[in-house]
Amino acid sequence: MSKKRIFVFKMIIVLFFIVLIVRAGQLQLYMGEYYYSLSEENRISERPIAAPRGRILDRNSNILVSNRLSYDLYILPNEIPEGITAHLLIDKISTLTALNKEFLMENYSQGDIDGSSAIILKRNISTEDMVVIKENYDGLPGILVNESSIRDYVYGNLAPHLFGYLGEIGVEDLRDLRKDGYNYSGGDIVGITGLEKEYETYLNGIDGIEQVEVNSHREQVKVLGIKPPVQGNDLVLNIDFELQEYTEKLLQENFLYLREIAETDPNLHTPTGAAAIVMNPNTGEILTLCSIPGYNLNDFAEGLSLSKYNDLMNDPLDPLVNRPIRATVPPGSIFKLVTGTAAIEYLGIDADTIFNDRTAKFYIPNWSRPYKNWKRYAEGKVRFTDAIASSNNIIFYQLGYRLYQEYHGEKLSETARYYGLGKKTGIDLPGEKSGLVPDEAWKRQRHNEGWYPGDSVNLSIGQGSLLTTPLQLIDMVSAIANGGTLYKPYLVDKIVDSDGNIVIDYKPVINSNLPFKKDTFRILREGMIKGANSNRGTSSRIFRDFPVKIAGKTGTAQTGTSRPNHGFFAGFAPAETPEIAVLVFLENGNSSAYTLPIAADIFEYYFGIPVEEEEEIIEDSSF
Template structure:
């Protein structure tokens, strides 16, 4: 009995002691321990990682970064009496930062850790930085940190090549993080061009400083530092000196042609102009430009919706890279494909004779004749001369003969051998594949079979055939390389911030016809292209008169039902090909307006920009269409 009483008394005493201790901690020392817990918090401050730079082939920086400031929300520095939403609402009232943008970036953050910062806004204005600093007591938990902003050093050049960056959207955020990358709401990512294509190389990995702070958010000491890793740098095949001059040449000719069209009601004003220059021996793109374009620095800080909609609604479509995104008929440049098929499948040779009696071709039992660009008959001409003259009648006949033997299949087959109808896999997003029509396609899309007229039209690069300038520069390169063409490539190598090469892009063969097509075929095509430029009867000869480098080329005028498109493709030097070039004048009326543009580019490339030979430059003003 005494033992049970003793046990009860002991238990009561223990509970009394615990109760007294709890009261002491709560009532007497509570404030002390609250302040202690509040004053010994861990916080993680972000350290920005700059985005990788972009260099041309000679080491000139064309895209860099400059100092900027970002705004972060430090979740664990928000006092108990406040919330993130009330702080962001107050911030939007005091500053130019919109509440919706702040809330979106807060809610889109993947961070579930209260220690990890959330980025709310990038590239703060000086005014907003002052407001945040002056209202620090009203805006606890906010941190302004140094960062970097994209600096497009030449904001109106290389526009469609470099592309631009913009704030990450929800879809991108989910996709990138599911792919294993670390992104947060508010991050800026590549949206177009190389910025988008090489996003995961260009993006740096941010660092962090882990610190101990007191209740006022002041740093007490550093606990640890994780250094940031800058993004990797891109080294391009682009020669910026050439690029700069190509863009000037395009700009001057584009402005001139549009001005002349305003003064001549019979002329059509071109809606765009582009050029692409490729190294035949590697596939490296050494210059590529498309006008109209826009100013890249509109996007560096984050473009306003008003400016973005203005670009999007522009009828001249400045955001479209014509070299890879516009698909139109190639016109007479396609005769190189028809010629290949005719020599291989019909036994045509360089000296095969044809006769153009009156500038027209008729399919038996068809009432409508197919006309040559030259309304007068050109008489007897061999196959090489028919290329030089771009004689439609000869190629109509070849298209019809191929139809009689193979229906529409052989022309389509040879077009695909040259890479038409598929992407070239140039390292840019949004490349179009174009279209090579055939019987199967026509039955599926038009519910019609393939007729003789379809082959006749296709033989001169018309009808439903759709190509891009970059596809045609590959075609020209394949002819110049006698069956070999390399994949178009903009980036030569990728280097880390220490300058070490982490990825090198070796030439990749895209088209290989060596085993299928004999050299005599390519030599005949090349001879025809030579005569286009160098014989007095060639369709481009007067523009290259006295030009000191031997050029080989092919004119092309694509009929659209409205204003024609003008094309000119060429390679040089003829004896030892180095470069292939294609100039495209959208809705420009004739290839005659593309030829002098190519001549100027060739002159600069071969160091003739100050040569007296520039005096021989000819601008095309004739009403006659060159095909």
């Protein structure tokens, strides 16, 4: 080999080593930090530890809602090897299991794809899917199944509208919660209805993180650190579990019985729903809140099929509707307490004012159509409190017309609004409706008409365009019971953390102090006491000899000439020193008469009175 060739060969070798040294220097001096970081990211993986959701307990510490074991499916982006994509893994999972590919991809796309954190693909996968995925771990690098928990509604059919159910977070809720600073991701399970929704950010725990070192095969080498999860806060309710369970069972049995007898009686319509509320009239605490028909919350917790959900949505009885706060219907004769208030305050009526019902009919001057009483006979001369007791339509027509003559209907609508009608009570549940108190401004806007005498006459007995919720009515009656304080109804007594520390201790909130004389409430209470105890009282057949003195008002609300009536009872006890207020509502239940045995049983249970067989009441009435 010539010297020239040897020289060229040596130069090539020298140049090779120079390039090698320069490249090594570049990698170490200029890019060393980048590759060190990249190495660390590949070496360290963060795996989630699901936090249990807070529990829900009653006022006596009975656990009503808790959690039980489930399995969640995650994808770990930084543990996916080169040459394999998340799409490929998800496709493989959907092939191996019953999990929907599009659903998994949607949750993946809503996660932090470029980060090191795990992305939830599906919560509460079935045990069968969990086993299949774990058996195929070797072929699913970057896929993780972790133990977690799902809601356990201890008494699945109890108070579903009260507790509410959970579901996958929606796009709007995700955006709103993130905007408010909460750390939620696509696929997270959140409250959709009821207390679960209202107190979502308190009930929801904070997930923990396990930081692990993995080798080149993505196998765990050791645990580097753990940030433990923080369990969600518990809700302690004002609800009395035993009273709630008893009332709900009682309401359900009576509802089904009335539907059964309506099938064979051509004079009766079939009821479509029912509600019952028990409230402390001195604080606003809700002891019982029932809506019939209902559903099983554990069906939602375990994953309700689309067909079963559609069945619930399309059920003509609307089992998903929370009737105490969402049923907006005319209140019927319970509204006579509002008319009575306006009459005392603005017309100078007192307990002993005498009215005359001569013909069981009332005529507006120069109008030919008579307004009739629910009774078929005239009562003659009637004291005002006796008119409340017997729910005499004629007397209240007269009062409604007088209020129109002097105030053009303004004072009657105004009085209703003072009692909280036409607006939400503010109860700690989502979806409450406000109802409607009509007046001239509303009528002109809605119908382009003025306010006529007949509008005031209809309104005086709780008919016409007036719409109220059962909760508004028990709040109104509670204000009469306590002498003029309108409380905000509330379900949660306190929020407590996992160590038993009180996070929030709720106190009674006064929505308003009613601007009426104390004597006004005394007169109304006297009329309600007579209603439950005097011979002419509309509820005295049930309550006249009751061991505890009851004050009550019935209401049968007409919904049309050929449509069924709604039935109401609202009252409180003991009449002189009220402890509880009770409201029973039968949607399309024909008559308030059918509410009375239900209300009596609730009072008996609360006061520990031995329950006796009540006289069956099956009659038509419109009081």
